[in-house]
Amino acid sequence: MDLNPEDGTLAYELDRAHVFHSWSAQGALKPMVIAGGLGSTVWDFDGNRYLDFSSQLINVNIGHQHPAVTAAIRAQTEVLTTIAPAAANLARGRAAQRILERAGHGFSKVFFTNGGADANENAFRMARLYTGRDKILSTYRSYHGNTGAAVVATGDWRRMPNEYARGHAHFFGPYAYRSEFWSSSPEEESVRALHHLERVIVSEGASGIAAIVLETIPGTAGILVPPPGYLAGVRALCDRYGIILIFDEVMCGFGRAGGWFAFQALGDVEGETVVPDLITFAKGVNSGYVPVGGVIIPPYIAEAFEDTVFPGGLTYSGHPLAMASIVGALDAMADEGIVANAERIGRDVLGPGLRALAEKHDVIGEVRGIGVFWALDLVADPATREPLPQATIGALKAKLLSLGLLPIFADNRLHVVPPCVVTDAEVAQALAIYDEAFASISVLA
Structure with a gap:
């Protein structure tokens, strides 16, 4: 492409004059163009x-x-650029089908959102309504998005100026290199972190906990690959206390961890695949070419809303251009290995x-x-x-x-x-x- 340095200067000047940046003090910014x-x-x-x-x-x-994704978006613009989410459209059906094929037989429906944060918001809502409980547990070393409940589920500093959502508590997950548990090996870290989690569950009141949400591999917090047995242990605790297990795969899903989903990639390594109740996704599903995210839902949770209204929705849920980009991306990723x-x-x-x-x-x-x-x-x-x-x-x-x-x-x-x-x-x-x-x-x- 032809490059004009003056366009770079103009882009910078317009940005600094008119754009308000996220997570930043605005005055000292010098964004890369x-x-x-x-x-x-x-x-x-x-x-x-x-x-x-x-x-x-x-x-x-x-x-x-990637030409397959840009071509898919271009082709969809010639057919249907937008439609209300109450209508069915072919691109959305195909996108959901592609995602479910990769998630595995334990899942049956996809609720589409505009990104990862509102995917987590709606997963929390589903878990609360399904269980009739209120509290969400998440780790201190985590990031789940910058909307009301998602940012409160987040454990890092960004939670603190934004703590307006109710019903959240935190615990320490495993981080063997900087252990909170004085462990001397990954295996010991796993055992002690699980003991700590069970104590938090009991102390917070197990009968009131709707869900535990984990980034399958915490990303922003340091790419903390869970030690052997940890995810299986969390799954066992959730089963014991009737808690929904949510894997946040917004960052680690769709190839990033070397599998379609990180929980599958980790299962290949450990020999045991730990399957959550709900999966949230965004980012890699279409590489961000069009904003999109979603919740992957098993039959037993989907069926709970057969005769009960699910009180959630977004104007752009299942937006046709985003759906086409998902189909284009996932097909290309499969075809090209x-x-x-x-x-x-x-x-x-x-x-x-x-x-x-x-x-x-x-x-x-x-x-x-x-x-x-x-x-x-x-x-x-x-x-x-x-x-x-x-x-x-x-x-x-x-x-x-x-x-x-x-x-x-x-x-x-x-x-x-x-x-x-x-x-x-x-x-x-x-x-x-x-x-x-x-x-x-x-x-x-």
């Missing part, structure tokens, strides 16, 4: 190219401008490469991940595990950008999350950039 993208690469109006190892907000699983590529890249290329970097650079305290979903826990001192200072994180980010890689950080963690279509050569290029960047900041750590 992106002109275009393709696959695992984006570029600016000056022609600078960047490997996108952020996948934007860890959602562009199929890569930028994109999920299998994510699994292979993580197992054979990216995981080993990141572990080799950790052997070389003391600032990398731990490497965690699966598929194309990895985090480097960065430390100032490997012995004490003191987090790397934010000033050093800022220097590292600037160096990565100067070397042509678009990173994503959360606190002291560098998240390594390329699109599922990333190639071996692109991973090798990124690893070389990470290596150079870490070498440049080691003196500051």
